[in-house]
Amino acid sequence: MSLALFVAGFVLASLLGLGRGSVRRYLVGAALGILVASLAFPLAGAVGYLSREALGPTLAALLPTYPLLVLVPLAAALALALAHFGGRLAGIGGLLGGGLGLFVLLGFLNGPAHLVKLRPVPGLMEGVAALALTLPFLALAWGQRKRAWLWLPLGVALGLGAFSWLNSPMGHTYFPRMAGYYKLILPAEPGAEEALVRTFNEGLLELNRVRQEIGLPPLSPIQNLSDLGEGRLPQEIAQAGYRLLQPASLGYGAVALLLFLGVLAGTGLGLYVRPGLEEPSDLRQGGVLASVVLSIFPAFDATEFDLGKLVKGWPFLVNFLDRAWPPNLAQPQHDIYPLQSVASEMLLTVEIALVGTLLAALFALPTSFLAARNLTFQNPVLRLLFYLMRGFYNVDRGVDTLILALILVAAVGLGPFAGVLAMAIHSIADLGKLYSEAIENVDKGPIEALESVGASGSNVLRWAILPQVLPLFVSYTLYRFEINFRVSIVLGLVGAGGIGFFIKGAMDAGHYDQMVIGIIAIVLVVNLIDFASSWLRSRLV
Template sequence: MSWVLFLSGMLLAGILGLSRGSVRRYVVAGALGLLGAIPAFPLVHAVGYLSRESLGPTLLALIPFAPHLVLVPLGGVLALGLAHWGGRAAGFGGVLGGGMGFLSLMAFLQGPGHLVALRPLLGLMEGLVGLALLLPFLALAWLRRRQAWLWLPLGVALGLGAFSWLNSPQGHTYFPRMAGYYKLVLPAEPGAEEALVARFNQGLEELNQVRKEIGLPPLKPIQNLSDLKEGRLPQEVAQAGYRLLRPEALSYGAVALLLFLGFMVGSGLWLLRHPDLAEASDLRSGLVLAGVALSVFPAFDATEFDLGKLVEGWPFLVNFLDRAWPPNLAQPQSGIYPLQSVASEMLLTVEIALVGTLLAALFALPTSFLAARNLTFRNPVLRVFFYLMRTFYNVDRGVDTLILALILVAAVGLGPFAGVLAMAIHSIADLGKLYSEAIENVDKGPIEALESVGASGSNVLRWAILPQVLPLFVSYTLYRFEINFRVSIVLGLVGAGGIGFFIKGAMDAGHYDQMVIGIIAIVLVVNLIDFASSWLRSRLV
């Protein structure tokens, strides 16, 4: 598996190199990604007695236990340093830095399990939060040097205040996992592993008796900690701060590091052969690529992305298709008419979207003029309304329609009324923002011409602004109606009526051959609305 990941990184670099663009940026991206993942991404798993006691130490945290791992960050620094010189030096840096980092990492990953001790670094995470709050103020002080006297003290005060509060008992009450979150991995005391193995074997007979009573297979005596197949330590050992380090249990950090190392080596080989593939902006481009990659790896892990689960669930999909086709359009003998129900609920869904969009447009139209900067900046009173409306729009847009529907269903009961209210409330902000931006971008010529002849504000609005923005308003409203129709389908799943409510009921009852009628109807109506709305917008704008 480790070799496959490393070679995959090399292959990716080779494919990108075929474009004949800058390859040095890939060496930089691989090195920066490597250096970013080393202190932040969990490398392997270390388990205790309970599953919640498991942790994923980073490569940086493992260096006290396995000092040879320091070659991995040194390889990244070497590659990054030689990349500055460009040419074959950058290629040599990528190959040498990636190669020695890969050999060091492989030596650790292929090793046996070990009993390790943990040493929490108190105050580290609290300090990082304080530093993160300080950095924007340092940037402001750098960009606006004349105001540095204001931004620097404010940033330092905010950073130190956050660090002090988070490091206090009250802060740990609200963020209990932050205290000692980052832990260094140290070798266990001499003889601790042997004592644990002997202790496990002595209590094995009693443990197997318990396992037999609950229907579990018996365990065999172990020679070392690698033989602990279930990977759990005795409770008292785990409570003493020990963990069982399992190098073979890779975390997403190991995947990232192996890919970055392979990417560095592959890019370095390209540069050794074509040393002219470099640009002046390689550092900036490499930094952007590394930042994107570093955000992707933890996102895949957090979402538990696993194609194997899809393979395991394939029989369910096959069974669903078998039960869903052909569609059950009607059962006259039972008095069940799914096609008629779908037609009625689809019409209701369109009506929910129509009423919700209309109400939102009616409220967004007048408020958008108060949210337009070019109409309010001259009057202090109107300026206050401008900030109030923009704040309302931002808050309203931050609350999803589904959340509003859940709240309103509880308030007014099941049915389409809750869906209409939720949709209208959320759409006010979206339409209001679009309307106000259209007003801000109007041509100033007609406005100045009417003002020069003494026209009143209402006349300027009627004859100079509205003719320019009304086609855009209609176009935005039609587009919002398309979105609201799709949203109304989802709202039906939480009891707000419409075709979504029909689909949820059919699925809960196992009537997949009725549910598929609703899905087909949605596809047809969505395409119909899209084509009609696009045609109308093309005529208006």
């Protein structure tokens, strides 16, 4: 699999070069990706006794045990340095970097599992967090060099203060996992693995007796720690700070490194064959590409993306479809009429969205004028109101409708009223922001013409601003109604009434043939509202 990942990256780089555009940017992005992944992404797995004791050491953390791994980032750094010169020299750097990195990495990943010792690095993660807080101020100091005297000391002071607090007992109380989070992987003492294997085999009789009492199968004697059938270390070994390093268990860092190395070698070959495939902005664009791609790998890992789970769950989907079709429209003999219930709940869902959108629009319309920069920055009082209103919009938009619905259901009880309130409160900020931006973009000509003849502010608003923004206001309100209809379906799942409440009840009862009627109705009504709203907006704007 490791070699297949490298080949996939190589093929991807070859396909990118077919467009005859610059490939040096991809070489730069791959080299930067290797450098960052070596420092921050887990390369392999290391297990202890409990699942929470497992960790994924990075390539940098493994250097005390595998010093040759340093050649991987060094090869990437060489390729990055030669990329600055461009042409065939950059191509040679990519080929050498990709080939050397692959050779060293495969040597590690194909190695056997063995015992290692952990050594936490105190203060490292605290320093990284403090640096992350400092970077925005450093960026401000670089972008606004006239005010660097303000931003630079402020950022440094904030970073030092954050580091001191995070590294204190109070900081570790609130962020306990940060203390010693980054651990170096050291080789176990000579003879430690043999002694632990011997100790494990000697206590195997008593261990199997306990396992038999609790209904677990017995364990067999082992020759080395790799023979542990459960893939875990004995408890006493793990508590002593040891872990079983398993190079073959690829972390997402290994996947990223192999793909990057493949791209590095592929782009290197492309540049060597056609040295003109480069542009002056390659270094900057390569950095942007690396940033985007590097954010994807942790995201896939954090979301536990695994198509294998979908394959395993396929029988459930087949069973669901079998039980959901054909739809059960009515059972008169049992006095059950799902189609009628769906029609009633769908109408209620539309009404929830309609009332919630209307209330939001009524409140957002007057407040949007206070949130428009071009109408408020000529007066200190109005300027203060501008900041307050924009701050309210930002806070309101930060609280999701579903969270508001959960709170309001607890306050006013189950039913559509909680859904209406939640939808209206959240929609105020969205509509207000759209309205205010429309006001800020109005044509200044009519405003200046009325002001030149001494018209009052209300007349300017009535005759110069409103005629320009009202069609946009109506369009934005219709668009928000579409969104709120979809949101109201989800709100029903938490007890706010409507078709979502019907679907949840049918699912909980296992009546999939009734639930599918609600799904079909949602699809039909969503398309109907979308076409109607699009037609109205085309007539208004």
